[in-house]
Amino acid sequence: MITGYKKKRLGHPSEKLSGDVPRAGWRAVLFSEVIFPVFMAVLFIIAYMFVKSFPGSNGKQPPSPLIRIAVISIGPIVWNAAILLTLFIFSLFLGPMLDPVFPRFGSVMAFIAHILGVIGMLGFFEFLWFLELWDASHAVLGLITVIAIQRAIHKILISVFLSREFKHDETNRAWWTGRWYGRGLGAHVMSQPAREFVVKIIELSLWSSDLLLGHFLLFMLTPxxxxxxxxxxxxxxxxxxxxxxxxxxxxxxxxxxxxxxxxxxxxxxxxxxxxxxxxxxxxxxxxxxxxxxxxxxxxxxx
Structure with missing residues (x-):
């Protein structure tokens, strides 16, 4: 495991479910989780830039493919970060009042975030589809490049910016409900919101991709x-x-x-x-x- 778990906390029921898992060695993380994804992303970027380096049918040189692929790749991540930050502020100020009255307040917040994440992913795909002038070969290559770049970004965020995680789910519940008190986080209550923000960005991006990929495979079974x-x-x-x-x-x-x-x-x-x-x-x-x-x-x- 890349991040590993924090040490057991006596008295918490979920701590009995599994033992302590140490972090992976930095050499293994560096080569498998950082260098290799970055290498694959660079490889696909070079291929995409080579394809887009030729003049179009009108004889004009196309716009910078590097800027285009950077916007399409980083755009969904920035979109998810903006959604999560907005909902975090909303839940932080209104959650302590609404969660006791509406027990499903956290579930509704999570539902809104995931729906908006899928819409953002579809929107940027349509934007890429439009920029490529509905050329399937260029769009597919651009989509593969986007996936490779996002995978490299996610791997780097997980390897570099995430500390050990708790075995319980209290941090996740606190994020959506806004009730950070009484979760048994102790001194970690000051650092867990920032860590959970990075985790939620990665989770939202991966969940949106998995949902779209799963539906694509489902639709392939229609015939x-x-x-x-x-x-x-x-x-x-x-x-x-x-x-x-x-x-x-x-x-x-x-x-x-x-x-x-x-x-x-x-x-x-x-x-x-x-x-x-x-x-x-x-x-x-x-x-x-x-x-x-x-x-x-x-x-x-x-």
């Missing part, structure tokens, strides 16, 4: 799920491959789940109420899925 009995075909192919291959150990673990169609358990019989509930769930989440897919297509095609 197969429209084919009737594709799930049974997939289960049959995988089961036959594992049985006929030499991977007997893996087959022992997987074949109880991926059964042959002739040996599959029949569909259970549901009551009328259960059928109605399942039908309503399919309709509700199906509508959400179609809306999300339409939004994703519109962001790319329009």
């Amino acid at each position: 197969p799920i429209l084919i009737p009995y594709f799930d049974r075909f997939h289960a049959t192919i995988l089961c036959e491959y594992l049985i006929n291959s030499d991977v007997s150990l893996l087959a022992n673990f997987v074949t109880p789940v991926w059964l042959r169609p002739s040996k599959q358990i029949r569909a259970p019989l549901y009551s009328i109420k259960q059928k109605r509930q399942r039908r309503w769930l399919i309709i509700k989440y199906g509508i959400f899925y179609v809306l999300a897919l339409a939004t994703f297509i519109a962001l790319i095609a329009l």
Whole structure:
């Protein structure tokens, strides 16, 4: 682990869940978490600048690609920092009054931050898509470069600016609710807001990226799920491959789940109420899925 945990604090229930984890050695952190990500980011920057060094179709030299990629890369991080700083001030002054009255005040603040983080990530992607004049090859290369640069920035922030963390979740709750008193932080209560600010910037950026990547992979599965009995075909192919291959150990673990169609358990019989509930769930989440897919297509095609 890069940051490691602070030493156990007697009397706190969460301290019993795991032992003390020391920080990783500085040599391992330097090469794997700083030098290598920076090297990869520089490599992709050089590739992007080389592609953008050629004149456009109109014969004019394009604007500085370095400034463009810097704005697109650092922009979402600055956006997340501004969101978190604004919500931190809001929760710090109003949280002690609103949190006792509205128990979900912290959850609402976290929800607002995460939604705005995703909007910012999408906005900067659309900005890159617009600057590249809807050229897919340049946009994909620019997106890969942005990911490499942000990964290097996150790694440097984690390795250089983050101290050991607590095993409990009190700092996270204090950040969203604004109630820093009574958390058992002791003398660390003065330094934890600054540390948690850096942590939240990284978490918000990674969460937004993971959400978009997860939905992209989900949408890629849309064509197969429209084919009737594709799930049974997939289960049959995988089961036959594992049985006929030499991977007997893996087959022992997987074949109880991926059964042959002739040996599959029949569909259970549901009551009328259960059928109605399942039908309503399919309709509700199906509508959400179609809306999300339409939004994703519109962001790319329009």
